[in-house]
Amino acid sequence: MEEAGTAVAQAQNLSDYQAVGVRCREALLELIGVAQDAAMWTDAPPQRANFRAWTEIICNELLPSDTNKERRGALKSALESAWTFSNG
Structure with missing residues (x-):
């Protein structure tokens, strides 16, 4: 994630931002x-x-x-959003 943060700070064109997405996707798969x-x-x-x-x-x-239903939903939603964003 640190590499992705550095890469996004230095990104200047579309291919740079696509590379950030690839790094984020790799981090999620590693997780x-x-x-x-x-x-x-x-x-x-x-x-x-x-x-x-x-x-x-x-x-x-x-x-x-059931006591964790809302927390579970929030975590699933955050992970789904991260996955969709990294692949977009």
Whole structure:
């Protein structure tokens, strides 16, 4: 993320900004990669690059139960927005 912040500060043209998006996308995939590697799976997990499916799994595991429904929704929404923005 630090590299992406530096890159956006130095961006001057469209290809520079596209490169920032690629860096952000890589950071998001790395985030879910940590969770993928840390978990013990009894069922077949989704494909490693399926960010949306992993977002569901991670959020549901980190914030279980009805008491965390709003927090879980906010986290899912933020991750979905980040993913959409980095791919746009």
